Amino acid sequence: MSIRVVVIGGGITGTLTARQLAKAGHDVTLLEAAHLGAGSSSRTAAGIRQQFSTAGTVIAMRHSVNAYRAFAAETEDGVSPIIQNGYLFLHDEASSFEQAKATVKLQQSVGLTEVVALEAADLHRQFDWVDADAIVGGTWCPTDGFLLPQVIYQEAMRHAADNGARLVNGAAVLEARFDGRSIASVRTPKGWFDADLFVDCTNAWTARLGAILGATELPVEALKRYLWFLHRDTAMPAQTLTNMPLVVAPSGAYCRPENGETLMFGKKYDVAADPDFSYDDQDTIDPNFTHTAGIEAVPYEVWMELAEKMPALAEFTGVAATTAGFYGTTPDHNPFLGFDPVVPNLIRAVGFSGHGAMMGPFNAAAVAALVAAGTDVDAVKLEEGDVPMDVFAIQRSFEHAESMVI
Ligand SMILES: Cc1cc2nc3c(=O)[nH]c(=O)nc-3n(C[C@H](O)[C@H](O)[C@H](O)COP(=O)(O)OP(=O)(O)OC[C@H]3O[C@@H](n4cnc5c(N)ncnc54)[C@H](O)[C@@H]3O)c2cc1C
Known part of the structure; x- marks a missing residue:
């Protein structure tokens, strides 16, 4: 059955949805309040990894990687939105490396068969720019990588x-009219829009939109992040x-090629x-x-934290630019994906911390499953698993926090 849906927010989440x-x-x-990509989606490092710490999130991310790969066949110029240079997590303590091996x-076990744990010498053989004496080992997944966000939101909308x-x-959604507790229509500077169902994809703005829509107050905080x-x-x-892959040093510092x-x-x-x-605050940079x-x-x-593990980086010329944007962060770094408990015809798809670009196709699949069911679902069934x-x-x-957050 076809229904009228208003999606609010034109970033990666909203356009893919x-x-x-x-x-x-x-x-x-x-x-969209401003224009496509006006929020975090144009300010992101856009890393995509399947190396997550729970079975469900690994399956979800396998789906995202597969979906972004398939997306390439549909883009106007055949441009792939995903560059699979891989993701390399470095460890310099035996205990954290042991834990990483278990992960x-x-x-x-849930299908990410290409991920491996490499001892320092083996890792150095493959990535000679890593100092083998500065690490005990690392985990490597060659099908991880990074994304081209603009290709995603422009092509998804096309x-x-x-x-x-x-x-x-x-x-920008500024006001709502209600039919009981359900939203009947929303007002924007471009007029009123009626729908059967509304989907909140405003991420860092969700607290403000939630207040306008009489929705549940979600703990999503706008936290500044720099590149x-x-x-x-x-x-x-x-x-x-x-x-080069996206490399994460033991301190949490990370890097990846922007180009050659x-x-x-x-x-x-x-x-x-x-x-x-x-x-404008999205681009404001604290002096420090x-x-x-x-x-x-x-x-x-x-x-210097990166150069300690990859000495060649110390020889790069000085830091040339700074960019910034907001994470929409939740207490456990997992998003909210579900029907609002107070407003029955509102789906919330927000709170992506540092994962919103990579989770995009999974989020869209999850919202589609919610729309099809008309209610919350226990599991989203994907080709890659449930x-x-x-x-x-x-x-x-919030007791099960995602442990791999950068
Ligand atoms: C520095 C940095 C590095 C990051 N690195 C990564 C990474 O490596 N990998 C990764 O996966 N993620 C990363 N992220 C996070 C990722 O960028 C975000 O999670 C993702 O872009 C969120 O997309 P979104 O579409 O949900 O939100 P957004 O792109 O923020 O879009 C929300 C949209 O809602 C609109 N909006 C707001 N209020 C209203 C309203 N009332 N009415 C209508 N429209 C409204 C806004 O204008 C905006 O366009 C990073 C983020 C930053 C800042």
Whole structure:
């Protein structure tokens, strides 16, 4: 049965959701406050990994990788939105490496057969830019990698439109009319929009949208995250840099090639949440996090943490740029995917922490399963396996935190 759906938010989550629902035959309108990619989706490191710590999330991420690979066949110029350079987690303590080996076994047991744990010498043979004496080993998955976010949200919306969906830019949801507890229509600067079902894909903005829609208050905090950029100069051949995987150092500092000349790097820092942020605040950089602040500032510290394990990086030219954006973070770093307990015709798909780009196709599949069922579901059934939905439930206890967060 075809229903009228309004998707709110035009990032990776909203556009992939609009695409999936339009393909399923629903009448879809996507309302975006500014323009496609105005939020975190254009400010992301866009890493994609299947190396997660629970069976369900590994299966979900296997689905995302497969879906992004299939997506390449449908993009206008055949551009693949996924670059499978792999993901390499480095360990410098025996205890954390042992734990990682156990996680690898779990990942292999649910179909991620290509992930391996490598002792330091073996790892160095494959990645000679890693200092074997600075680590005890690492885990390596060659089918992980990173994404081209703009290709995803532009092409997803094009596919959605090909299937009858409408995109309305400059359409911030400002007010709602109700029929009992259900939303009947929402007001934007572009007019009122009626629908049978509404899907919240506003991530870091969800607290504000939730208040407008009379919905459950979700603990999703907007936390600032930074990315920095280094030039290789002559420190590494262009091809070596181009082929580098996304590498996560034991400190949590991570890096990956932006292209053959430039390396992107970042690290999660605990900062105060910013509940009243404006669009411009997304790009505001705290003085201690800018590349222009000198060698005492955070980017230099993070660069050196990476260079400690990959000595060639110390020879790259200085930090050349800083970009920023918000994570929409939940207490356990898992998103909320389910019907709002207070507003019966509202689905929440928000709170992606550092995982929203990689989870995009799974999120869309999960929303499609919720729409088809008309209620919350115990598991989303995918070709890759069943993904239990309790870890994403809106009313959960947060006791099972995702342990692999960068
Ligand atoms: C520095 C950084 C690094 C990251 N690295 C990774 C990574 O390596 N891998 C990964 O998977 N993820 C990463 N992330 C996280 C990822 O980028 C996000 O989880 C993802 O982009 C969220 O997509 P989204 O579509 O849910 O939200 P967004 O892209 O933020 O989109 C939400 C949209 O909602 C719109 N909106 C808000 N309020 C309203 C309203 N009232 N009405 C209509 N529209 C509204 C906004 O304008 C916005 O366009 C990173 C994020 C940052 C900032």
